[in-house]
Amino acid sequence: MILYELIDFDTLRVIWWALLGVLLIGFALTDGFDMGVGALLPFVAKTDVERRIVINTVGPVWEGNQVWFILGGGAIFAAWPPLYAVSFSGFYLAMFVVLAAFIVRPVAFKYRSKREDAAWRARWDWALFAGGAVPALIFGVAVGNVLLGVPFHLTEDLMPMYDGSFYGKFLGLLRPFALLAGVVSLSMLLMHGAAWLSLKAEGVVAERARRIGTIAGLVAAGGYALAGLWLAVGIDGFALVNEVVPGGPSNPLYSEVTRGGSWLAAYTARPWIVVAPVMGFAGIALAVMGLRAGREVSTLLWSKMGITGVIASVGLTMFPFILPSTVDPRSSLTVWDASSSHQTLFIMLVCALIFMPLILAYTAWVYKVLWGKVTEADVTGSGHSY
Amino acid sequence: MEIGLVELSRLQFAMTAMYHFLFVPLTLGLSILVAIMETVYVMTNRPIWRQMTKFWGTLFGINFVLGVATGITMEFQFGMNWSYYSHYVGDIFGAPLAIEGLMAFFLEATFVGLFFFGWDKLSKVQHMVVAWLVAIGSNFSALWILIANGWMQNPVGAEFNPETMRMEMTSFFDVVFNEVAQAKFVHTVSAGYVTAAVFVLGVSALYLIQDRHKDLARRSIAVASSFGLAAALSVVVLGDESGYSASHTQKMKLAAIEAMWETEEAPASFTLVGLPDKEARETHYAVHIPWAMGLIGTRSLTEEIPGINQLEAESADKIRNGVIAYDALMTIRAERDATPQAVRDRFEAHSDDLGYAFLLKRYVEDPREATEEQIAMAAEDTIPGVAPLFWAFRIMVALGFSFIAVMAYFFYRASFRNMQFPRWSLYAAVAIIPTPWIAAELGWFVAEFGRQPWTVDGVLPTALSVSHLGIADLLITLAGFVLFYTVLFVIEVSLMVKYIRKGPFQDVAETEAWQARHEARLRRMPDAPAATATPAE
Numbered sequence: 001m002i003l004y005e006l007i008d009f010d011t012l013r014v015i016w017w018a019l020l021g022v023l024l025i026g027f028a029l030t031d032g033f034d035m036g037v038g039a040l041l042p043f044v045a046k047t048d049v050e051r052r053i054v055i056n057t058v059g060p061v062w063e064g065n066q067v068w069f070i071l072g073g074g075a076i077f078a079a080w081p082p083l084y085a086v087s088f089s090g091f092y093l094a095m096f097v098v099l100a101a102f103i104v105r106p107v108a109f110k111y112r113s114k115r116e117d118a119a120w121r122a123r124w125d126w127a128l129f130a131g132g133a134v135p136a137l138i139f140g141v142a143v144g145n146v147l148l149g150v151p152f153h154l155t156e157d158l159m160p161m162y163d164g165s166f167y168g169k170f171l172g173l174l175r176p177f178a179l180l181a182g183v184v185s186l187s188m189l190l191m192h193g194a195a196w197l198s199l200k201a202e203g204v205v206a207e208r209a210r211r212i213g214t215i216a217g218l219v220a221a222g223g224y225a226l227a228g229l230w231l232a233v234g235i236d237g238f239a240l241v242n243e244v245v246p247g248g249p250s251n252p253l254y255s256e257v258t259r260g261g262s263w264l265a266a267y268t269a270r271p272w273i274v275v276a277p278v279m280g281f282a283g284i285a286l287a288v289m290g291l292r293a294g295r296e297v298s299t300l301l302w303s304k305m306g307i308t309g310v311i312a313s314v315g316l317t318m319f320p321f322i323l324p325s326t327v328d329p330r331s332s333l334t335v336w337d338a339s340s341s342h343q344t345l346f347i348m349l350v351c352a353l354i355f356m357p358l359i360l361a362y363t364a365w366v367y368k369v370l371w372g373k374v375t376e377a378d379v380t381g382s383g384h385s386y
Numbered sequence: 387m388e389i390g391l392v393e394l395s396r397l398q399f400a401m402t403a404m405y406h407f408l409f410v411p412l413t414l415g416l417s418i419l420v421a422i423m424e425t426v427y428v429m430t431n432r433p434i435w436r437q438m439t440k441f442w443g444t445l446f447g448i449n450f451v452l453g454v455a456t457g458i459t460m461e462f463q464f465g466m467n468w469s470y471y472s473h474y475v476g477d478i479f480g481a482p483l484a485i486e487g488l489m490a491f492f493l494e495a496t497f498v499g500l501f502f503f504g505w506d507k508l509s510k511v512q513h514m515v516v517a518w519l520v521a522i523g524s525n526f527s528a529l530w531i532l533i534a535n536g537w538m539q540n541p542v543g544a545e546f547n548p549e550t551m552r553m554e555m556t557s558f559f560d561v562v563f564n565e566v567a568q569a570k571f572v573h574t575v576s577a578g579y580v581t582a583a584v585f586v587l588g589v590s591a592l593y594l595i596q597d598r599h600k601d602l603a604r605r606s607i608a609v610a611s612s613f614g615l616a617a618a619l620s621v622v623v624l625g626d627e628s629g630y631s632a633s634h635t636q637k638m639k640l641a642a643i644e645a646m647w648e649t650e651e652a653p654a655s656f657t658l659v660g661l662p663d664k665e666a667r668e669t670h671y672a673v674h675i676p677w678a679m680g681l682i683g684t685r686s687l688t689e690e691i692p693g694i695n696q697l698e699a700e701s702a703d704k705i706r707n708g709v710i711a712y713d714a715l716m717t718i719r720a721e722r723d724a725t726p727q728a729v730r731d732r733f734e735a736h737s738d739d740l741g742y743a744f745l746l747k748r749y750v751e752d753p754r755e756a757t758e759e760q761i762a763m764a765a766e767d768t769i770p771g772v773a774p775l776f777w778a779f780r781i782m783v784a785l786g787f788s789f790i791a792v793m794a795y796f797f798y799r800a801s802f803r804n805m806q807f808p809r810w811s812l813y814a815a816v817a818i819i820p821t822p823w824i825a826a827e828l829g830w831f832v833a834e835f836g837r838q839p840w841t842v843d844g845v846l847p848t849a850l851s852v853s854h855l856g857i858a859d860l861l862i863t864l865a866g867f868v869l870f871y872t873v874l875f876v877i878e879v880s881l882m883v884k885y886i887r888k889g890p891f892q893d894v895a896e897t898e899a900w901q902a903r904h905e906a907r908l909r910r911m912p913d914a915p916a917a918t919a920t921p922a923e
Contacts, residue, residue, distance in 0.1 A: 363492075
């Protein structure tokens with residue numbers, strides 16, 4: 001029974017590369033707005049009631065949203081084991097900070113309003129702010145570093161090794177281009193959070209959110225444009241030298257890779273991918289206009305389109321690279337040499353095809369049940385809000 | 387190989403995993419108990435059952451969030467601290483983790499929000515369905531995690547691929563229906579049910595002692611003790627199943643747990659207590675029960691269970707085989723398609739023992755250059771710490787049996803003694819609240835410490851699995867986790883205590899209205915018993 005050969009190995013690899021993008025985008029679109037809302041919390045809500053309104057706009061859904069992050073981890077493990085092994089250990093301390101944020105955030109949502117004490121609540125508000133803003137920044141910094149290339153190499157046994165000193169490895173992530181990517185990511189999610197609040201909150205809270213969201217959207221668009229320019233003139237890309245062996249083994253060391261040229265060469269090789277950055281700019285622009293005009297549902301949708309375009313543009317620009325290595329380009333992980341086996345990719349695809357539609361269906365149902373604005377009466381009346 | 391790095395990585399993993407498992411068992415069991423209570427509410431319409439659902443649901447929520455939060459660490463820690471492990475077995479091990487997210491975690495996490503926020507937005511039946519979906523999601527989570535863990539104990543359905551230097555899946559079916567995984571799953575979820583039952587029992591007993599919320603407490607004890615009795619029986623029965631599967635899949639672990647140094651003539655005796663001594667290779671002051679071990683381990687009177695010394699000698703043979711496989715592997719890797727068929731055949735013949743050659747990497751860079759002395763040292767490494775396993779196992783089993791007694795007693799009083807509980811029994815119920823956690827942590831200790839020196843039994847040694855991080859990296863995160871987790875633990879426990887003190891929220895008007903309706907109904911049925919016949923009213 002060789003069912004899995006129904007789909008050829010390289011096709012599966014491309015499908016799983018696309019699904020990796022879907023997961024990252026799914027995470028940014030759902031958990032992204034809770035991170036944005038957390039980061040906006042101190043600025044859009046001043047009184048305790050306002051803060052509770054803001055928190056309760058995401059109260060019932062953040063838990064499901066955060067699963068996108070966890071599923072992302074699991075799916076990378078299952079479909080791209082070398083990527084899972086190299087990236088999370090290579091970005092070790094940055095990952096620790098992200099984990100700390102994602103541990104403190106759920107607890108803050110859940111525990112904040114369980115005591116009346118103002119100091120208690122103020123501390124948790126701070127945790128919600130940091131728990132939203134810090135990962136939003138770090139994810140961008142990580143993406144920036146991936147574009148720049150990461151200092152790792154694989155031994156002949158395919159054991160990942162990291163080069164550079166301890167401080168180099170952590171502070172070395174904070175390169176100027178990576179920081180710019182971090183700013184794009186943070187401002188984009190602030191915009192997204194503001195679009196969510198504009199839909200789910202009312203009055204002064206929504207008003208403040210729209211104002212900050214407009215600025216954040218402009219910063220995101222500007223930063224994104226600047227990053228594109230920087231990629232065009234100041235950053236080396238990577239390229240595969242050898243012909244790809246069809247259905248070849250997942251061993252990065254079998255490939256030849258050079259560093260040099262530009263990532264943006266991809267746009268001459270595959271001109272259609274320009275659709276991604278166009279979506280990015282257009283989505284952000286329309287979201288900003290929507291925020292200014294006070295439109296609600298459409299603004300959130302435009303914001304989603306903008307984020308989708310920005311994230312997709314990174315993947316499409318780098319294809320087939322997933323994680324390039326600066327110190328040993330040969331060790332770079334690509335779509336053709338860093339996947340799971342043919343059979344595992346097939347089985348995981350079957351699972352994803354069964355469960356993703358179900359997940360989308362019941363998630364949509366939950367959002368429908370919770371449809372409507374969160375008001376002062378909601379947070380002061382019910383014993384079950386946060 | 388920096389030994390310090392391996393030990394620190396293990397310490398961090400053990401700490402974060404055991405901490406995570408402080409919250410998981412209660413989530414597994416309480417989610418089901420809450421769903422049962424809500425089902426009774428939907429069926430009877432009595433406000434008390436909704437009050438119970440909400441009260442235990444609140445405590446469930448406080449616990450659940452920390453289970454989720456600490457689970458995030460587990461999902462990423464393999465990549466962060468065990469990168470060679472992740473590369474080497476990710477093709478198999480990653481799949482159940484991803485399926486857990488797709489099938490289970492999305493379900494529980496999406497609906498748990500609705501459970502708390504949906505009381506006014508959903509119909510009664512809808513809300514009950516939501517409660518069940520949370521419970522089912524939590525339990526399915528455990529299934530996939532234990533399939534992953536079961537594979538580490540008994541790596542079936544996979545083979546080594548020399549071109550990619552890793553294990554690759556050959557049969558998904560074998561991985562999912564791994565007998566070790568299945569036995570572990572039912573044993574673990576049953577342990578979770580016992581934990582929740584003991585928790586509900588203890589908190590309810592506290593209310594009875596304090597003479598408050600007696601309605602809620604009595605009914606909760608009735609539910610918890612019947613559920614807990616079934617669960618406690620199943621924990622022990624299925625624990626025995628795990629023991630049986632270990633007798634043919636993880637012989638060394640079983641021998642170490644039993645401190646069985648020499649192979650005994652079948653059926654082997656069971657050592658009830660004693661002082662295992664690894665130096666002298668014997669167990670001092672041992673008290674034996676004849677035949678018992680043979681019966682439990684092999685379910686036969688004739689099959690032998692090998693002792694530690696014999697297994698150590700077998701390990702040395704496997705190491706020698708592994709070196710042959712390793713040598714062939716080096717040729718295959720160098721020659722690739724030009725490899726002579728004879729070398730490939732040699733590799734195929736010995737590849738099952740390839741992992742044993744890696745045990746030598748602790749002593750020598752190239753296993754092919756190992757001396758007999760080094761092989762002997764590596765073979766000795768395959769014996770896990772006998773005394774800690776011996777004792778951890780016995781304490782766990784003793785606790786397991788005591789839960790049956792406790793649950794049976796409360797079930798009897800609740801069912802046949804009109805829900806009257808003597809005061810001493812209530813104090814005892816409060817006092818034993820922590821014990822299921824102790825049993826569960828000891829169980830994990832036996833499972834994972836007993837698997838050493840392997841991360842994947844017979845396939846990949848622990849020492850080889852780690853990420854090559856700096857010691858400073860590890861110290862920072864270890865200190866961070868300790869600090870962070872301690873603070874969260876203190877906050878969690880203090881909130882639990884606060885909400886237990888506060889007690890359930892009783893909607894007096896609603897309860898009285900229901901009571902009035904209920905009595906009116908009874909007046910229309912003259913033969914019915916009086917409304918206040920049971921002391922629970």
